[in-house]
Amino acid sequence: MRVVVGQGSCGIATGAKKTAAEFEKLIAERNLEGIEVSLTGCVGTCYLEPIVDVYDDHGQMTRYTKVLPDKVSEIIENHLINGKVFGDLAITDQDTSFIDKQMRIVLRNCGTINPEIIDEYIATGGYEATKKVVTSMTQEEVIEEIKESGLRGRGGAGFPTWFKWDAARKSPETPKYMVCNADEGDPGAFMDRSVLEGDPHSLIEGMIIGGYAMGASEGVIYVRAEYPLAIHRLEKAMDQARERGFLGKNLFGTNFSFDLRIKAGAGAFVCGEETALIASLEGERGMPRLKPPFPAQKGYWQKPTNINNVETFANVAWIILNGGKAFGAMGTKLSKGTKVFALAGKIKKGGLIEVPMGLPLRDVIYGIGDGIKNDKAFKAVQMGGPSGGCIPAELIDTPVDYENINKTGAIVGSGGMIVMDEDTCMVDMARYFLDFTRKESCGKCTYCRVGTKRMLEILERITIGEGKDGDIELLQELAYKIKDGSMCGLGQTAPNPVLTTIKYFRNEYEDHIYNKKCTARACKELLTYTINDHCTGCTLCARKCPVNAITGELKGQHVIDQALCIKCGKCEEVCRFGAVDRV
Amino acid sequence: MTERPDSTVQNFDELAEVLEKYGKVPGSLITILQKTQDIYGYLSLDAINYIALKTGIKPAKIYGVATFYTQFRLKPIGKNLIMLCQGTACHVNGSKIIEEAITEHLSIQDGETTEDGLFTLNNVACLGCCSLAPVMMVKNSDGDETYGNLTKDTVRKALDEIRERG
Numbered sequence: 001m002r003v004v005v006g007q008g009s010c011g012i013a014t015g016a017k018k019t020a021a022e023f024e025k026l027i028a029e030r031n032l033e034g035i036e037v038s039l040t041g042c043v044g045t046c047y048l049e050p051i052v053d054v055y056d057d058h059g060q061m062t063r064y065t066k067v068l069p070d071k072v073s074e075i076i077e078n079h080l081i082n083g084k085v086f087g088d089l090a091i092t093d094q095d096t097s098f099i100d101k102q103m104r105i106v107l108r109n110c111g112t113i114n115p116e117i118i119d120e121y122i123a124t125g126g127y128e129a130t131k132k133v134v135t136s137m138t139q140e141e142v143i144e145e146i147k148e149s150g151l152r153g154r155g156g157a158g159f160p161t162w163f164k165w166d167a168a169r170k171s172p173e174t175p176k177y178m179v180c181n182a183d184e185g186d187p188g189a190f191m192d193r194s195v196l197e198g199d200p201h202s203l204i205e206g207m208i209i210g211g212y213a214m215g216a217s218e219g220v221i222y223v224r225a226e227y228p229l230a231i232h233r234l235e236k237a238m239d240q241a242r243e244r245g246f247l248g249k250n251l252f253g254t255n256f257s258f259d260l261r262i263k264a265g266a267g268a269f270v271c272g273e274e275t276a277l278i279a280s281l282e283g284e285r286g287m288p289r290l291k292p293p294f295p296a297q298k299g300y301w302q303k304p305t306n307i308n309n310v311e312t313f314a315n316v317a318w319i320i321l322n323g324g325k326a327f328g329a330m331g332t333k334l335s336k337g338t339k340v341f342a343l344a345g346k347i348k349k350g351g352l353i354e355v356p357m358g359l360p361l362r363d364v365i366y367g368i369g370d371g372i373k374n375d376k377a378f379k380a381v382q383m384g385g386p387s388g389g390c391i392p393a394e395l396i397d398t399p400v401d402y403e404n405i406n407k408t409g410a411i412v413g414s415g416g417m418i419v420m421d422e423d424t425c426m427v428d429m430a431r432y433f434l435d436f437t438r439k440e441s442c443g444k445c446t447y448c449r450v451g452t453k454r455m456l457e458i459l460e461r462i463t464i465g466e467g468k469d470g471d472i473e474l475l476q477e478l479a480y481k482i483k484d485g486s487m488c489g490l491g492q493t494a495p496n497p498v499l500t501t502i503k504y505f506r507n508e509y510e511d512h513i514y515n516k517k518c519t520a521r522a523c524k525e526l527l528t529y530t531i532n533d534h535c536t537g538c539t540l541c542a543r544k545c546p547v548n549a550i551t552g553e554l555k556g557q558h559v560i561d562q563a564l565c566i567k568c569g570k571c572e573e574v575c576r577f578g579a580v581d582r583v
Numbered sequence: 584m585t586e587r588p589d590s591t592v593q594n595f596d597e598l599a600e601v602l603e604k605y606g607k608v609p610g611s612l613i614t615i616l617q618k619t620q621d622i623y624g625y626l627s628l629d630a631i632n633y634i635a636l637k638t639g640i641k642p643a644k645i646y647g648v649a650t651f652y653t654q655f656r657l658k659p660i661g662k663n664l665i666m667l668c669q670g671t672a673c674h675v676n677g678s679k680i681i682e683e684a685i686t687e688h689l690s691i692q693d694g695e696t697t698e699d700g701l702f703t704l705n706n707v708a709c710l711g712c713c714s715l716a717p718v719m720m721v722k723n724s725d726g727d728e729t730y731g732n733l734t735k736d737t738v739r740k741a742l743d744e745i746r747e748r749g
Contacts, residue, residue, distance in 0.1 A: 009711060009712060010711070010712045010715065012729070013712045013715055013718070013720075013729035013731055014715065014729075014731065046712075046713075046714030046715070047714050184711075185708070185709075186709075187669070187670035187671045187672075187708045187709035188670050188671035188672050188709060188713055189709075190709075190711035190712075190713060193711050225617065225654050226654075226707070226710070226711075227711070263614070264613075264614070264617060265613075265652075266613050266616070266617065266652035266653070266655065267652050267653035267654040268651060268652050268653065269708070280613065281610060282609070282610040283609075283610040283611055283612035283613050283614075283648070284612075284648065285647055285648055285651040286651065286652070301609075301610075342713060344671075344672035344713035344714055344716065345671070345672050345675045345676070345713075346675060346676070350672075350713060350714035351714055382671060385671065416671065418671045418672055418713075420675060424675055429674075429675075432671070432674050433671075436708070442651075573735065
């Protein structure tokens with residue numbers, strides 16, 4: 001029997017390590033023999049962590065959810081000793097459907113294999129694609145297969161992968177470098193981390209195959225330093241691959257040699273841009289430069305370089321084994337295959353999901369995510385992070401693919417999907433993203449450096465009730481100037497969150513500016529707190545108010561002096577009778 | 584940059600080992616700074632000057648790289664580093680309210696350290712535990728612990744518990 005505890009970063013955050021330790025301790029204490037405790041990466045159902053899978057000797061799996069350490073003894077007693085499924089924690093059919101409704105290629109091994117044991121990866125057909133490529137295919141044939149698959153870069157821009165590989169292949173200079181961008185900087189996206197933690201070999205294999213196709217014998221993985229577990233598992237995987245001869249000199253007895261190393265990024269969103277990433281790899285400030293020359297001609301150390309992100313690479317081995325045609329059969333005409341999304345925000349079932357391109361947003365949010373937390377009204381979904389935009393509720397039937405999402409003004413991006421409900425203020429969201437891009441602007445282009453700051457100032461003014469007539473037009477003008485006047489993707493897309501919220505939620509901007517009102521009741525300065533007749537006169541709020549703005553007799557109706565109120569919300573927080581209204 | 588001695592860090596033996604390994608490898612400045620911060624907890628002016636001296640890279644350039652990336656700190660931090668996630672999912676789920684609770688409870692703002700040296704508060708872009716939003720991670724010499732689904736009450740309680748442990 002085998003007990004597998006999901007230990008991706010989110011699992012560990014909910015206490016999976018303690019759960020695993022408790023299993024080991026109790027199994028040892030009771031001298032239970034023939035039970036192995038193992039680990040796996042993130043299965044994607046983050047809302048059910050910690051997750052424990054029990055496999056019987058026939059390979060039959062029972063999944064338990066929310067297994068905190070104090071529940072471990074019951075699973076051991078019921079299942080491991082008496083062979084009965086412990087119903088209280090066993091996953092429900094409804095939760096199983098969260099996974100069953102997906103189509104998992106990138107995440108094919110996440111949450112099933114132990115990422116720290118290469119044999120488990122090999123048992124799923126791992127490194128067969130590498131063998132096939134280096135022993136029986138030409139560079140052109142590999143690129144042709146990828147071309148047929150229609151795979152496009154999963155990092156944000158959606159550029160055809162084969163085209164980049166081919167450009168690097170045709171570049172005459174040597175040596176050439178294969179680089180993986182694992183510097184997942186979009187706040188709200190964590191699919192790359194999940195692959196790194198849950199299935200690092202699929203990335204390694206993708207890089208070897210890509211390296212072969214373009215003629216590189218050295219690869220670098222640029223990982224966020226904030227992902228220590230990912231770095232640890234990746235290092236382990238690389239060591240094991242080297243031991244088996246999958247990395248190093250003369251792979252599978254051929255002339256092709258390829259090896260990898262890790263470079264830890266130091267936290268800069270702009271390093272998602274290729275040329276900035278290269279500068280950072282060289283130990284410089286991560287600032288972009290003009291293109292051309294493209295990295296395929298002059299990249300890392302001025303040599304031909306190809307950069308793809310983690311998710312793109314994780315598709316490659318599957319495509320080689322199953323054929324480009326099989327991959328291209330999924331998705332839509334122009335956006336083929338599947339895409340991983342990080343579903344979060346005001347959603348009932350948040351997590352990591354992988355679906356075929358072209359699935360309508362509704363099927364993702366309601367079909368898989370089960371709708372909005374506390375059954376509130378769905379307002380919008382933010383896609384593409386700071387470079388993307390907000391898609392409003394009326395466009396919920398938009399198919400999720402590059403073309404259709406671009407039409408809304410948002411982008412597919414790296415796949416962050418943040419769901420918002422009626423309590424989310426769209427002006428505040430725009431302010432939030434502008435604050436992010438202003439901080440992350442590298443400062444090279446004036447429009448991006450100063451323009452984002454000016455836009456942020458206007459948005460801040462609007463959210464505190466000091467918006468003026470003409471602010472919306474000024475924001476739009478600045479937005480287009482920043483797009484035109486910036487050299488790299490960061491500046492060119494930074495205004496998108498503002499433009500899309502103005503496009504779809506202009507009434508909210510107008511409410512803030514002209515009526516000094518925030519309908520989502522999120523902008524503090526625009527709120528008014530009042531006490532209704534549920535007040536019992538307990539005096540608690542009056543005692544807790546930091547500015548003594550509340551008066552009233554014991555057992556009598558209390559009143560807030562609006563001139564004194566600083567809108568801290570303390571009264572609402574402490575009131576036990578629901579007597580404080582926030583409007 | 585002045586040659587002012589820094590009383591907290593004077594022994595650079597460990598750093599010398601790092602420079603031995605990476606000092607001559609082109610493009611290693613970020614790696615060197617990361618290792619330096621791992622050793623001393625932050626990048627002191629003295630450490631920057633020492634790296635400059637040993638590698639031949641100008642101190643101004645090192646300073647430029649150190650201030651460009653959010654990972655690097657030029658000031659020492661408290662015993663417990665609170666990394667409060669300000670990612671999109673956390674923002675939507677009220678991370679600002681959590682920040683208010685922390686700043687009120689510990690009387691420090693983002694980037695500051697408490698007078699007793701127990702806590703430093705840092706807002707960070709995204710910890711990647713979006714389904715647990717709002718989230719904070721507390722890092723100290725014992726490792727790190729993540730606290731999810733925070734409310735004003737649970738965050739205060741967590742901080743008090745950490746303080747009791749000392």
